Amino acid sequence: MAKPTDRQPERLLIINGPIFTGGADFALLEGHGLLLEEGRIAKIAPLRKLRSQGTRQIDARGKLIMPGLINAHMHFYSTLVRGLGKAAPAHDFDGVLHNLWWRLDRKLTLEDTYYSALIMMLAAVRSGTTTLIDHHASPGAIPGSLKRIARAGSETGLRIGLAYEISDRDGAKAAAEGLTENAEAVLYCRDHGGEHLRALVGLHASFTLSDLTLARAATLAADLGVGCHIHCAEAASDQEDCLAKHKMRVVERLKRRGILGPKTIAAHAVHVDRIEIETLADSDTMVVHNPQSNLNNAVGIADIVAMKAAGVLVGLGTDAMTVDMLEELRVALWAQHYGRRDPAQGFAEATGALFSGNPAIAERIWGLPLGRIREGGPADVILVDYDPPTPLDAGSVLGHIVFGVSQSAVDTTIVAGRVLMENKALKLDIDEGRVAARSRELATALWQRF
Numbered sequence: 001m002a003k004p005t006d007r008q009p010e011r012l013l014i015i016n017g018p019i020f021t022g023g024a025d026f027a028l029l030e031g032h033g034l035l036l037e038e039g040r041i042a043k044i045a046p047l048r049k050l051r052s053q054g055t056r057q058i059d060a061r062g063k064l065i066m067p068g069l070i071n072a073h074m075h076f077y078s079t080l081v082r083g084l085g086k087a088a089p090a091h092d093f094d095g096v097l098h099n100l101w102w103r104l105d106r107k108l109t110l111e112d113t114y115y116s117a118l119i120m121m122l123a124a125v126r127s128g129t130t131t132l133i134d135h136h137a138s139p140g141a142i143p144g145s146l147k148r149i150a151r152a153g154s155e156t157g158l159r160i161g162l163a164y165e166i167s168d169r170d171g172a173k174a175a176a177e178g179l180t181e182n183a184e185a186v187l188y189c190r191d192h193g194g195e196h197l198r199a200l201v202g203l204h205a206s207f208t209l210s211d212l213t214l215a216r217a218a219t220l221a222a223d224l225g226v227g228c229h230i231h232c233a234e235a236a237s238d239q240e241d242c243l244a245k246h247k248m249r250v251v252e253r254l255k256r257r258g259i260l261g262p263k264t265i266a267a268h269a270v271h272v273d274r275i276e277i278e279t280l281a282d283s284d285t286m287v288v289h290n291p292q293s294n295l296n297n298a299v300g301i302a303d304i305v306a307m308k309a310a311g312v313l314v315g316l317g318t319d320a321m322t323v324d325m326l327e328e329l330r331v332a333l334w335a336q337h338y339g340r341r342d343p344a345q346g347f348a349e350a351t352g353a354l355f356s357g358n359p360a361i362a363e364r365i366w367g368l369p370l371g372r373i374r375e376g377g378p379a380d381v382i383l384v385d386y387d388p389p390t391p392l393d394a395g396s397v398l399g400h401i402v403f404g405v406s407q408s409a410v411d412t413t414i415v416a417g418r419v420l421m422e423n424k425a426l427k428l429d430i431d432e433g434r435v436a437a438r439s440r441e442l443a444t445a446l447w448q449r450f
């Protein structure tokens with residue numbers, strides 16, 4: 001199977017659609033085109049200056065041109081749970097982990113990991129999500145698991161962030177294997193990842209990690225020059241456990257163990273107090289908000305308005321609820337409205353998390369200006385069907401995206417100048433039917449082991 005990342009990107013001219021450039025200082029450009037060359041956005045200019053011979057053109061008439069979307073917290077491994085009815089109902093977050101996720105992830109094989117990732121990556125291409133930062137767990141099959149996800153990433157052409165969730169919940173051997181798996185992934189990405197693959201040191205959460213394991217992970221991350229990726233105060237029980245066992249709150253513990261910092265992702269931060277928010281801001285730690293998951297698990301709604309006001313870098317993830325970032329964006333908005341009992345609050349914070357927070361997070365990890373359409377930047381571009389029924393300009397475009405574009409189909413997905421999907425048809429050497437069939441076989445076997 002040919003790897004998309006091995007192939008040469010095309011020289012492409014995208015014309016005739018309005019361009020939403022993304023980033024904190026986004027613009028809405030009319031009458032402009034994009035020239036993509038050697039994996040970069042070579043030129044953004046008025047159409048009359050861009051007409052060039054010998055370049056394949058993509059006509060974006062009736063479509064909005066946007067930067068490829070970024071998912072800053074994902075778990076590919078949860079794919080094969082879809083429809084599984086064998087888990088006993090859980091009435092709190094610990095029950096969800098014990099009845100479902102920790103029973104499932106222990107039974108995953110390396111092939112399950114590969115297909116779980118491949119299925120969701122194909123869905124990501126269809127959703128216009130071009131960069132995904134994953135957090136993997138398969139305690140019964142740790143060694144080599146991140147390379148399986150990397151392989152699926154190479155085959156789909158997406159940009160993937162890898163991490164293995166180190167935890168003490170499965171004993172010392174699994175914790176040691178988790179450390180090694182992260183270390184090998186960082187080195188593998190350095191040697192073979194090009195501009196597509198990166199790795200962080202993954203950690204499950206404070207309540208399943210000993211001080212010794214946290215210290216080992218912090219040392220490993222520092223030695224390798226990367227950050228950590230950890231669940232942080234997702235449920236109140238994480239705080240209760242930390243106060244009971246360590247006589248301090250979760251963010252304080254992570255700070256003391258050397259986990260926080262500008263390269264580290266703290267996912268969730270639902271149950272953090274004012275002092276912890278200040279600590280996250282002072283340490284410049286990246287927080288990733290996952291509203292659909294938080295609502296689904298009934299753990300609460302993270303106060304991203306307070307976090308942004310305190311200067312925390314806040315991004316948006318899905319925690320595997322979806323790979324459709326515009327769906328997640330909408331729920332982020334409704335959750336802030338409801339959480340604050342004020343429908344006027346949260347718009348700038350929710351849209352900012354996706355269009356400015358996630359690009360900033362991805363840039364820290366990849367060292368590339370991802371998630372923005374800028375000259376010289378990576379050619380990660382999507383086209384979404386959209387003919388605006390009301391005036392479209394820089395002042396209205398975010399409203400169009402939340403209420404209209406999010407309800408439209410992604411037509412074209414381009415990563416590093418390579419067309420992965422065009423006219424809603426995948427341009428990959430992957431037989432989707434065969435992949436789904438094999439996935440169903442694997443899921444059937446997994447459910448029997450569950």
Ligand SMILES: [Zn+2]
Pocket residue numbers: 073074075135231267319
């Ligand atoms: Zn998660």
